[in-house]
Amino acid sequence: MPSADRIYRGGTIHTVDSSNPTTDAVAIADGQIIALGAADCDSVAGSDTEVVGLSGRTLIPAFHDAHVHPVLGGINLVHCNLDDIHGYRAYLERIAEYVRNHPEDEWVIGAGWYGDVFEGGFPHRHDLDSVISDRPAVFDSHDAHGCWVNTRALEAAGIDRETPDPDGGRIVRDESGEPTGLLFETAAELVKNLLPATTSSDVEQALASAQEYFHSLGIVGWQDAGVGVLTGSPVDTYPPYLSMAEGGAFNSKVTVALWWDRDVPYAEQIETLKERRDVIRRVESDRGFGGVQVTVVKIMLDGVCENLTGALKRSYRGHDHEHGLLMFTADELNEITRGVERHGFDIHIHAVGDQALKLAVDALTQEDGPAPGRRHQIAHLDIADPEDLARMASSELIANVQPLWARRDSVLVETKLPLLHDDQQAHHFTFATMRDAGVRLAFGSDWPVSSPDPIWGIHVAVNRTAPPADPHGQDEVAQNEPLLPGEEITVEEALRAYTFEAARANSYEDVSGSIEVGKSADFVILDSDPFDVEQRQLGDIRVETTISAGEVVYQRGWARSATK
Template sequence: MTHADWIFSGGPVHTMDPLQPHTEAVAVANGRIVALGADAAGWRGPATELVDLTGKALLPGFQDAHVHPLAGGLQMLGCDLSGVHSLAEYRALIADHARANPAAEWIQGAGWYGDVFDGGFPHRALLDELVPDRPVFLISHDGHGAWVNSRALERAGITDTTPHPDGGVIARDGTGAATGMLIEHAADLVSALIPDPDQKHIRRALLTAQAYLHSLGVTAWQDAAVGQALGMPDSFDHYLALESEGRLTATVTGALWWKRDYGLEQIELFKERRATSRGRFRATAVKIMVDGVCENLTAALTRSYNGHPHETGMSLIQPDELARITRAVDAEGFDLHLHAVGDRAVRDCVNALDLPRREGWDPRHQIAHLDLVDPADVARFAATGAIANIQPLWARQDPVLVETKLPYLDEAHQQVHFAFETLRRAGVDLAIGSDWPVSSPDPLWGIHTAVNRTAPSADPHARDTRSQTDPLLPTEAITLGAALAAYTTGAARANRLDAERGAIRLGMAADLVVLDADPLAVEARELGAIGVDFTFAGGQPVYSRAHNGALPTLLAQ
């Protein structure tokens, strides 16, 4: 008889399998779950590692259904502003980074929040002061804008009279002068001039992101922009290389980036990429941007923005064209991953996902973000069978939402803001994605906010009392069980990994996470304080809080 490599016992095991939700032990052999409960003891052998949970909880590894690891990894290696939330801190980090990288042709970074600046937008004057000699390009935390200095504007040939590019806005002040804020595709005018990082740096960024996600208990994800997109280089070949070298320890679903200025002919490239992907990296989805975000008035709304009577946002792809694209992509057996923030964009996506069903095809189409959903579209959403890919960490009354978003929304729109429970109650399946580096990829932070509709106490972007105590539309909170499912079985289904991963069940891959507390046993307000002790991917240890690396023997036999 084959013996187990690992046996976990001594703490609650939440399987996320509705047929056997809880058990007391798990045995793992050759990367698979081979026994549960009392049967696990029979798999003990002389080399079996016995892991005493000491009352801590074992769950399936978390899966992120919408994340940008390359962007996150590059941000961690560059001028990373994501861990602070003040103008003084931004000033110090930018100046320090420029001083530490005197040979860099460009100063690049990301992670700034608009609410830090007067009027919600930064100005090139501060960057000109801090870095007068080189171009600076800093992407906003949400990825929908860039803050640049005068040198960068000059490099791109952007003047006060340069017309707005298709799908973008060059922000200007009251005198008509370009401010250094470039919205949506206007940022491409500068990012196109920045040399791609070299191969070594890109792979270092992906490995940095992988290690960070493993440290949070994430064992699988959907990369929501595989291709040259959002100012990032194409990660496709790098994922393949890491897989071939045995360094890809996560399981990754690639969502191939749809270039809106190309036609249906790009589907042939997608088919080639799907056929070439292998092992832990499979490119089975297609990502399409349908609109922007509310904070810069580019999310597509069914009525005008508050205070802007003639502005209803941008439809990056017109409804008829979107329907033509989704039908063609679905016919080739790809899962659709549609970015839709505004209620008009969501409606266009719901219409476009009213697709013919065919025998043998089990689509995992999803609409991501869903900041605003018109109540009239909820039942139709459910009827499509599409998945709601939600980012719960946004569903709270933090300064970003209160100061830079809510003022643009009328009262009726504010009442349908991140309507998670409404969607769930209507029968829409939920999957959670973090959209990192837009927001933290910590699953426990996301779960905390999904359940409480308030911010976790450690979040640097929500330190105020209102963020942490005053819930945003509390009737739209989901239960802890629903939140855990959306980060495990729900995300696994969205990632097309549910046959192998997402639950603790016999025969499943042993993607596991040991939490330092049982989420089912703590107060709801303490969920965000739970941490990760160990993470296993495919039965192999990939993170230990104690050792910050591969695990040694956890408990002497």
């Protein structure tokens, strides 16, 4: 047994290991856990062992995010980012300030707006024209399913009242048929195809910035839910991942979910996916561990309910003939999933509406269900029919859910719930129902759709109300009126969903996600114990230190570049 490089003691240690839930010390050497408990840790202490006193603070496994978009999020940090504010005037003031400070930009690019701040729930080109009319401007919504552009951008793209809706998208128009400046789904590409080219170097910098941000939140592993050329992506994001893996730039545990492109022929696409997986495997083999694995294929099946593109079994309230959009027919989806699984990939399907969920479960359970050991997962499940949840549980499909969404914020109350019938609302973000059905929950953020802060996600999962400091949940209802009381889960369950279960969804549970001898030394030190604080104060807990494979990658008060 080697001597320990470092021993943590003097505080509460939650392991997320059911056979040994808490301990009082943990010893690490060469980035791995070598002992637990004071007696065993004392036995591996050497003359050079550093002893870190927790001083009553709490140590837990580091977090994993099972569904995130770090390239888009990292790029948003560079452009006109609206993510940390909420309000009509606040948006326009932030944009106007950015425009003044960037007179050289040919296009003004930004992201992060929420529809509830606009009259009627959606922005108009005239709003954007009021602060920028001399050049085109493009702003993605926080969920990346809507794009708000000004008049100059519409003109540059040649979009007018005669322009047809593209396949899989919608150009929103006013009562007279004129485009309003709001483009849904693939319609956004009509404008985005004109934007200045994003380079691989830009993507690498975005990933490095995202990793540093994740470390500050206690996240040491993530699944990028769509790597390749996808809707909203400025460039093929696989080569930058490969380059960074080759250079050892990730001190995190990263899972790449390769994007299934509906416009590329099936056979050709399967071969590309296999080739990309195999190249990364060779890199990992050559380096010992490259920080990246390619094990998943991501399939986008429907849109979101807020813009009527989430696929529902029953029509939207007030829109009797609108059931949403499906990107694939049932037969197409079945063929894709059969082929992808046959070639050894896990499958990650975006399914927001209950009709999309049904088709996803149908596809993943055909031919006697998933192959043994597969980590097939369905993401979002905004509206989930209990019958489909039962089928998920029996086939061991993972519910990859975003806990921060399960609260009555103004976006939900004003722009989404009015579109849903009462029975649909009753099946909305039903985490306790999923758990009781036997479905395993893995938590992800979908950042930049919403904050990647796991502490905030745990707060919402337990309280079903918004964290006190979240700028998008500051109203009285969001803070105090829980969404579907009875659908909350426990602190223990929420913590497990953001650690072990998320690591499992990312195929890293054998090396991370819990504190056990032999696993990677991936820890977070918190200023308070989530099991001791008052539940309504969970969102106020702060990350003090993040340790990834034994390396301190973040301490509150400082942050360093994650690249080596």
